[in-house]
Amino acid sequence: MTARKRPAGGGYDPRVGPFPAGRADPEIGPGERLAMNGMGSFDWDLDQGTFDLDEAGLDIFDLRPEEFDGRPDSLVLRVSPEESARLDIALRRALQAGRRSYGGYFQVTRRDGVKQWTHTQGTILRDERGNAYRVLGIVRDATAELTELPVASAPPPRYERRSPSSIVRRTTEALSTAVTVDDVIAVLTGAGGLERFGADGLTLGLSEAGNLKVIAFSGQEMSFYEGLRLRRLDESLPLTQAVVTQQPRFATSFVELAERFPLLRPHIDTGSGFAAAFLPLVAQARSIGGLALFYRHRREFSREDRELCGALAGILAQSLQRAILFDQEREFATGLQASMLPRHIPRFEGAEVAVRYHAARSGREVGGDWYDVIALPQNRVGLVVGDVQGHDTHAAAVMGQLRIALRAYAAEGHPPSTVLARASRFLAELDTERFATCGYAQVDLTTGSVSAARAGHLGPLVRHTDGRTGWPNVRGGLPLGLATALDLHEFPETRLDLVPGETLVFCTDGLVEERGQDITIGMEALAEAVHVGPQAAEALADHLAENLWERWGSGDDVALLILRRAPDTGTSRAPRMHSYVHQADPEGLAEARCALRQALGGWGLARLADDVELAAGELLVNVLLHTDGGAVLTLEVLPDPVRRVRLSVQDRSSVWPRRRSPGEAATSGRGLLMIDALAARWGVEPRGDGKAVWCEFAVGDEDLPAGGGAPAGTSS
Structure with missing residues (x-):
């Protein structure tokens, strides 16, 4: 997209300012209309893997033209791997479901480190078979929509101001579609997960055989739990203590937390300010896990905050209990199914x-x-x-x-x-x-x-x-x-x-x-x-x-x-090829002839191609017209005792061919006469429940490879 020059006419262009009166408004193209509204467009070729992003789109991602090479992977400069993976999942689900469009919100990290909410929406183009091959879409800066909405305007339903009721409602809605434990984790760690809780980081753990197994992190501030993924359920850590006692714990200082729980000292920075809530997840009077929420700028927890945390923990516990039960039943069912299949092939x-x-x-x-x-x-x-x-x-x-x-x-x-x-x-x-x-x-x-x-x-x-x-x-x-x-x-x-x-x-x-x-x-x-x-x-x-x-x-x-x-190509001295011509395949005969010519050319015997192809055509047509099945064609070089090329056509008929003497007006009966004239010799032999008609072609000295010896004799 190129910058528009200031027009000589009158009026006002919001991009270049006023222009003199008496002239028509400047022509504004579709791309410029999008740019004026803070939107960019992209064209994603799924087959080629190219991602064409216009100038306004580059501005939204805060990328210079030389920083973007037209590949989706190049956007990693501004989009974190976590956000990128979440967008990939949204697109994959839309492709699998056959939907025509997809969209989602994600965060772009601009050059100055500022997080920018961004929205994308794409239309999926499919071919006549239903395969997706292209995505056309837009991207736009959604920061104002999500965080800076005027008070006079009603916020979108999914992004209401963080009142306790809206947080509980949005969390309930998000978890209502979670079926498996992985689905619950996706809700917590995916797009909008931390925003729903109003937190800057979270850690989720499940009770398992007397231990607390941490299964999910979100937010860099919780990385200190990386070394504490599996701990016994005791009171040596704030989260395990909350699970054991079924009582939440709220902290507003790393120093106090490190003094009470010495195991945390090697993993945390006691000089940083924070607040954290360690919440037990209780379902049917049993602790099934724990949730830790981290708040970077909070210094206290009001009564309303503690009640909100308790409500969120209760909602999450119920959702997790359903998901755990589903996973167990699913594992049992698939295990039963797998046990019915053969264990070894x-x-x-x-x-x-x-x-x-x-x-x-x-x-x-x-x-x-x-x-x-x-x-x-x-x-x-x-x-x-x-x-x-x-x-x-x-x-x-x-x-x-x-x-x-x-x-x-x-x-x-x-x-x-x-x-x-x-x-x-x-x-x-x-x-x-x-x-x-x-x-x-x-x-x-x-x-x-x-x-x-x-x-x-x-x-x-x-x-x-x-x-x-x-x-x-x-x-x-x-x-x-x-x-x-x-x-x-x-x-x-x-x-x-x-x-x-x-x-x-x-x-x-x-x-x-x-x-x-x-x-x-x-x-x-x-x-x-x-x-x-x-x-x-x-x-x-x-x-x-x-x-x-x-x-x-x-x-x-x-x-x-x-x-x-297993393929049977013979040896370099005695190469071999096979082909099957089905009776109902109209292209099979032509394909077989082409394969014969290519094989003879590859073996250095192209001189024989016309004769072999003609003989093969006669034998194959005879099978396809006069039997109830297809034909197996074999072409091979026989080096001993005399080097020659053998063509064999096998079928399931027990009726042997016989040579006839057709009259001048006859339209058939000359096939074997032609083969007799072309080949050095031919014959018929029984094969299983059918027969094979074969013919051989002599290989002359001119067909020998360079440096090869003369054949021991000639075919008869």
């Missing part, structure tokens, strides 16, 4: 497995989400995710029973359809009137074959070796329990292939579903997060937790299970 040769569990934050309720990883014979693994209806301890208990039953059915060697059918009958026989959704898959780590079935649950997400992600069309049945009640026990299985390097992601709906949003939005967000996430299973699980739980999983439990089949 088995390790498998040829695969990485990662699991995560996220408990909902709202309320004391817990859900029935679970995961399980079951080691099966013949190098197979069973993967389970599920969710029992309801959010209470009963849902968690039912989940534990169902998990054990399903594990037993899987260990008996039954296919997924049978496992889910038996689990449904088991749940119905529990007579809980609860149903459960569930997804179950058996993975053969040797062949990559996957057999999956669903019971009203999400199917798995697959990340391919080239980074593409997709939700395969896994058929499913009704939720467990409900299927038995309706006598519909069909859980059809879907066969998939997981080639080396590909990843399966299972989750419960809490990760992709948010109230009021279409579930497809969350599914797309998960697919994108998996697409850009790291390769390793553990790293990918951390990535999803950090990027999605705050947005989608804060209001519901989430179970996450990831299996990545």
Whole structure:
């Protein structure tokens, strides 16, 4: 923003003074109108992390242009870490709740050390998926509003003059929304906490196993308690004495306090003037903790002051008692829930497995989400995710029973359809009137074959070796329990292939579903997060937790299970690549061809790319048109006994291809003739429950790397 020159016309500009008559008022832009009212504006790009603050905004923060580099962290020159963290929490809550705006009061420390009350308000811009990407807002000096309001004007409701009734009312209102002990601490130490009590510092401690454990400080003056965080409940300190005797203690001198309590002498400056109130927190005739309030400029406590302190301590004690009870119940519920989940995840040769569990934050309720990883014979693994209806301890208990039953059915060697059918009958026989959704898959780590079935649950997400992600069309049945009640026990299985390097992601709906949003939005967000996430299973699980739980999983439990089949790249002398082309993926064929060309180029065999790509296209199209499943494509260099390139396409059909002699007018039947002409040799061989059609291409001397020897012979 640049300074406006004095206009030649008449009138009065409040920034530059009077100007001659007979001329129109100067044009005043939106930014200048804000500046005239003590407001600055900012533009915060959340994706880039840049914070554009105009000239008026710099004035409010008392920053020179050269002191601000356009990053939010640079404001730390004027905003304390405590205030900054509180503003971050306000913004994060607004983002999580999907709100369009947020705001708050905070203090700026100006260059001369003066504390300035400041207010900010921002509008959150979101993209079509609901992701916040930008915040546009204003900042303004709110000192006059909060501390220097004219007597004739009514003060805002949250900042009335400090009458005892207003202090009690504001404290009660602030604590009314505190659910956990951490929430109570946030009220005391966050914005306006000290102002509500009219104090310059405070210390909060809780009674715990015969000790007083200090859990919160606010105000630098109380830093002397840093060395007294845990003390036995006796009368050796003023706060512990207040807790033991259930009587408040008021002090107006550090000297007198140090004489009465020698333990304080190494921790306090007896030359400083102050007053302090040490208050017991009593609920139902039992001391649950203590509160110390510090006043820098007070020299006495009137009767009204002592009664006010007692009232505040009583309000705080009641709030803390509720919060402690809530935390205990919450800890019990989440402990019960955690005990129902598997304690150890088995390790498998040829695969990485990662699991995560996220408990909902709202309320004391817990859900029935679970995961399980079951080691099966013949190098197979069973993967389970599920969710029992309801959010209470009963849902968690039912989940534990169902998990054990399903594990037993899987260990008996039954296919997924049978496992889910038996689990449904088991749940119905529990007579809980609860149903459960569930997804179950058996993975053969040797062949990559996957057999999956669903019971009203999400199917798995697959990340391919080239980074593409997709939700395969896994058929499913009704939720467990409900299927038995309706006598519909069909859980059809879907066969998939997981080639080396590909990843399966299972989750419960809490990760992709948010109230009021279409579930497809969350599914797309998960697919994108998996697409850009790291390769390793553990790293990918951390990535999803950090990027999605705050947005989608804060209001519901989430179970996450990831299996990545170990990559098989061969060796530098005999490289190898794999790719899976799903029958329902229209882009898969083109992606496979591109991957083949890139691989051959990387191996120094680009000369063969046209022939190999053409042969692969013929074999893949034959599978996609004439079978009921997808195709596994493998390309590798075979160095012995003769160096050659082998292309293999595997499918689940038992029908072998046969070479035909199509007529001139025929539109099909020439695929094998083309492969016979392009390849040095080709053939068909059985593979498990299907077959593989392969062809080989000779590698000439011109394809050998520099310094390499000639091949021992040629393919035939």
